[in-house]
Amino acid sequence: MKNIQLPYLDDFLLNLQTNNRSEETIYNYERDLKVFENFLNEINVDFEKIDKKTILNYKAYLTSRDRKTPKEQAGKKKLASFSINRMLSAFRSYLKFLINMDYKIPIPPNAIELVKTEKKHPRVGEFEEIIKLIESPSQFEKNKIVALRNRTMLEVLFSTGVRISELLNIKITDIDKTGRIFIKGKGKKERFVYLTPRAQKHIKNYLEVRGKTESPYLFIPYRGRNIHIKDKKISPNYLEEKVKRYRELLGLNIPISAHGIRHAFATYLAESGASPVAIQILLGHESLDTTTR
Structure with a gap:
């Protein structure tokens, strides 16, 4: 099976660094984007062929315990909605960077809708x-x-x-x-x-x-x-x-x-x-x- 990677990911992380983002922030972006990269490898879909259905399947993937962590381990528990939105937001930011660099993207950032968050009571x-x-x-x-x-x-x-x-x-x-x-x-x-x-x-x-x-x-x-x-x-x-x-x-x-x-x-x-x-x-x-x- 081919190794699918997000293009210009290192450039994106370097851009965060040059914009004085903290090491923790950069690490979090890299970790969240690696989860998406793992997902693309599991479904064997190239970055250039991502569409809205891919994103829908990715949301379902994040809610399952079958997802892979950045270290290739199975997720131990179901992710909360705010964690899913964090990962979706990371991919949005990555796509916006690609646009700013005049690179081609398969799907616009605004096509990635966040999931509804749980209401906490009381x-x-x-x-x-x-x-x-x-x-x-x-x-x-x-x-x-x-x-x-x-x-x-x-x-x-x-x-x-x-x-x-x-x-x-x-x-x-x-x-x-x-x-x-x-x-x-x-x-x-x-x-x-x-x-x-x-x-x-x-x-x-x-x-x-x-x-x-x-x-x-x-x-x-x-x-x-x-x-x-x-x-x-x-x-x-x-x-x-x-x-x-x-x-x-x-x-x-x-x-x-x-x-x-x-x-x-x-x-x-x-x-x-x-x-x-x-x-x-x-x-x-x-x-x-x-x-x-």
């Missing part, structure tokens, strides 16, 4: 548990300054939807008096996000007890190896571990992480009627494909 219960999680540092941290700092971090995460890395890189000078925060995001993209009055209140209270330091960063450590570093700041691992611990202490039913709070922000906006474009801008996504994944 949303109200989930929202209440997220609020409990955000408020939990006040309950579980013995050190009052640490409690206020961690509570403020979670308040800012939920009120703005910033990435963890963006949150921890916020400098005091990035915040203006109107409640806007200047964010330098992935790929050196810049944007403003907006604090809720509740988050503004917690930042104000935290700054009053934060203490004087040479570090320009808003959130600083009070213990550990980084405490004597001039530009000290909180590490992503610290925040992830804290959220995990708070969730366990609260006995929450939702498996939410620090990064999951960002998704909760996007879900809350969507269910409140915000447009996908507005959510895309606030999250700092480069395209709507990423927002709708």
Whole structure:
């Protein structure tokens, strides 16, 4: 059997790299496109002969346990709809790249429709548990300054939807008096996000007890190896571990992480009627494909 490969895949990945996409993002695109490549080999269809029926069969392939992973292993469980949409979106982006490079494509990107996502219930219960999680540092941290700092971090995460890395890189000078925060995001993209009055209140209270330091960063450590570093700041691992611990202490039913709070922000906006474009801008996504994944 011939070895069918996606043409110019290495060029596509190189393009992602030159556009300052993270190593993780590039790896995810490559992994998802390799799944599609495996599918083409299984059905013995060349890239040039892909049509709408091929895409329909690919969707069915992704929902089955017979699909092959990038490492040629059988899928262990059925993929969720958001995972299927992520893979379809990756192929869309690949096709758009080919168009931009004036290469021939067998099917237009807009012909690849995403699948309907599952509705999760109950949303109200989930929202209440997220609020409990955000408020939990006040309950579980013995050190009052640490409690206020961690509570403020979670308040800012939920009120703005910033990435963890963006949150921890916020400098005091990035915040203006109107409640806007200047964010330098992935790929050196810049944007403003907006604090809720509740988050503004917690930042104000935290700054009053934060203490004087040479570090320009808003959130600083009070213990550990980084405490004597001039530009000290909180590490992503610290925040992830804290959220995990708070969730366990609260006995929450939702498996939410620090990064999951960002998704909760996007879900809350969507269910409140915000447009996908507005959510895309606030999250700092480069395209709507990423927002709708």
